[in-house]
Amino acid sequence: MQILVVGAGVVGLAVARAAALKGHEVIVAEATRGIGNGVSSRNSEVIHGGMYYPTGSLRAQHCPRGRRMMVELCASHGVPHRICGKLIVATEDAEIGKMEAILRQGEANGVEGFAMIDGAAARVMEPHLNCVAALHSPATGIVDSHAFMRALQGDLEDRGGAIAFGTKVERLIHTQAGWIVRFSGSESGELAVDAVVNSAGLGAQALARQTEGYAPERVPRLVLARGNYFGYAGRPVFSRLIYPAPRIDGGLGTHVTLDLAGRMRFGPDVEWIDEENYDVNPERAKSFYASIRRYWPGLPDDALQPDYAGIRPKLTGPGEVAADFMIEGPRQHGLPGLVHLFGIESPGLTSSLSLADEVVAGLH
Numbered sequence: 001m002q003i004l005v006v007g008a009g010v011v012g013l014a015v016a017r018a019a020a021l022k023g024h025e026v027i028v029a030e031a032t033r034g035i036g037n038g039v040s041s042r043n044s045e046v047i048h049g050g051m052y053y054p055t056g057s058l059r060a061q062h063c064p065r066g067r068r069m070m071v072e073l074c075a076s077h078g079v080p081h082r083i084c085g086k087l088i089v090a091t092e093d094a095e096i097g098k099m100e101a102i103l104r105q106g107e108a109n110g111v112e113g114f115a116m117i118d119g120a121a122a123r124v125m126e127p128h129l130n131c132v133a134a135l136h137s138p139a140t141g142i143v144d145s146h147a148f149m150r151a152l153q154g155d156l157e158d159r160g161g162a163i164a165f166g167t168k169v170e171r172l173i174h175t176q177a178g179w180i181v182r183f184s185g186s187e188s189g190e191l192a193v194d195a196v197v198n199s200a201g202l203g204a205q206a207l208a209r210q211t212e213g214y215a216p217e218r219v220p221r222l223v224l225a226r227g228n229y230f231g232y233a234g235r236p237v238f239s240r241l242i243y244p245a246p247r248i249d250g251g252l253g254t255h256v257t258l259d260l261a262g263r264m265r266f267g268p269d270v271e272w273i274d275e276e277n278y279d280v281n282p283e284r285a286k287s288f289y290a291s292i293r294r295y296w297p298g299l300p301d302d303a304l305q306p307d308y309a310g311i312r313p314k315l316t317g318p319g320e321v322a323a324d325f326m327i328e329g330p331r332q333h334g335l336p337g338l339v340h341l342f343g344i345e346s347p348g349l350t351s352s353l354s355l356a357d358e359v360v361a362g363l364h
Contacts, residue, residue, distance in 0.1 A: 001337075002025045002027075002193045002194045003024050003193060003195045003363065004026075004027050004169075004193045005019070005027070005197045005199055006169045006196065006197065007028070007030065007031075007038070007198070007201055007203070009039055009199065009201050010036060010148070011355055012030075012199035012200075013028070013036075013153055014152055014352035014353050015360060016028045016156050017152045017153075019197075019360045020155070020156050020160065022360060025161075026160075027161070027162055027193070028156070028161070030163055032165070035146075038201045038203075039312070039345070039348070040149065040348075040349065041310075042308060042309065042310030043145065044229075044268070044346075045257070046141070047067055047070060047071065047083070047350055048063055048140060049106065049137040050063035050109050051102055051106030051109060051114060052246065054324075057324045057325075059325060059347060059351065060108075060109045061354070062355050063351050064109055064110050066351035066352060067139065070352070071083070077151040077155075078151075080144040080260050081141055082141055083140070084141055084258065085138045085141075086140035086240055086241040086242070086243060087122055087134045087241070088102065088244070088245065089245070090131055090132050090133045091132065091244065091245075093132055099135055099245060103135055106137070111137060113136075113137070114135065116134070117135075117136050119134070122134035126238050126242065129296065130295055130296065142241070142260060145349060165186070167185040169200075172207070174213045178192060179337060194337055195336075195337035197339045198338075198341060199341050199344070202222070204222075204313070204340060205222045207340075208342075213335055214335060214340070218328065219342075220315045222342075223314040224273045224274065224312075224313070225314050226270075226273045226311050227267060227268025227309060227310050228267055229265050229266065229307040229308050229309065229310075230280075230284075230305060231263065231264075231307040232265065233305060234300070237264070239258075241256055241258065242296075243255040244295055254266055254292055255267070256292075265307055266288055269284060269287065269288070271284070279309070281306075282306050285306070289301075312345040313344065313345055325341075325343055325344055325351070326340075326341070327355075327359065328340040328342065329362035330362065330363075331362065337363055339363060341355075
């Protein structure tokens with residue numbers, strides 16, 4: 001089968017690799033000049049445990065499984081990663097009920113070694129921490145996401161797959177034989193393929209609307225949530241990822257992220273925006289100081305600098321329950337050889353290999 005994957009972000013590359021490993025002929029169309037230039041390049045680079053997601057959701061299904069697959073691939077391909085663990089902290093007794101609910105969900109989702117510890121035990125692990133209790137996830141880690149994507153690209157190309165950079169897919173036309181793909185960019189023209197996977201990230205809804213025969217009312221709305229990150233000027237004081245109790249606005253709170261170079265960052269927050277823009281407003285640091293000092297009272301003044309921002313392609317807006325991943329395949333919409341992927345935000349990186357298996361299986 002000849003398969004076209006639209007988008008060379010982490011999920012698109014994972015899908016293309018999975019299809020190539022199954023023996024399919026695979027082409028990836030990427031509008032930019034490189035891999036991972038959209039949503040995939042602007043995240044926390046966390047290998048998520050999978051404890052937050054509701055039972056039966058695609059996130060609960062794919063995050064823990066995807067994590068195990070990802071760690072295995074990182075080990076076999078020499079991708080830099082570290083299973084540093086994570087603490088989710090309650091800074092007051094009123095949050096303990098929320099923590100107990102996360103513990104139950106994590107156990108239901110099969111998160112290995114997940115346990116509640118008291119504040120004293122948490123401070124033994126992280127002496128700078130202020131908390132009354134914490135959840136410890138030893139399976140959580142960090143990864144060099146670009147090295148991970150390069151490994152996926154390498155496997156794809158080793159199996160004869162190719163990426164067409166500077167190629168924007170404009171329209172998908174369904175025929176008796178499969179799909180006609182109209183594209184523009186470095187070259188423009190048409191390509192006939194057997195199947196198409198739309199993994200265009202922030203552009204997925206726009207392409208779905210340009211899919212002939214796909215009902216417009218099936219296209220979910222796209223809600224942009226910018227996540228801002230601030231860097232810390234000094235030496236890291238934590239050796240694990242630190243997350244506060246989750247918030248009701250669709251975020252996991254202003255958490256401590258570490259990178260493999262040893263830098264400490266804080267973020268992301270949730271900033272609802274109307275159009276794609278990656279500028280970090282330095283003024284937002286004020287709210288960061290207040291929320292970080294709840295679990296790290298020792299944060300010095302003027303220690304945070306704007307770092308970078310990412311945009312989550314959400315399907316729900318402020319005050320609404322966070323939507324699940326949305327996989328629209330032939331079983332859902334009735335058109336053979338077509339999968340649209342919507343709302344693949346966190347934990348999309350961690351879930352990518354597991355999602356890829358389901359997407360490729362759903363093309364038949």
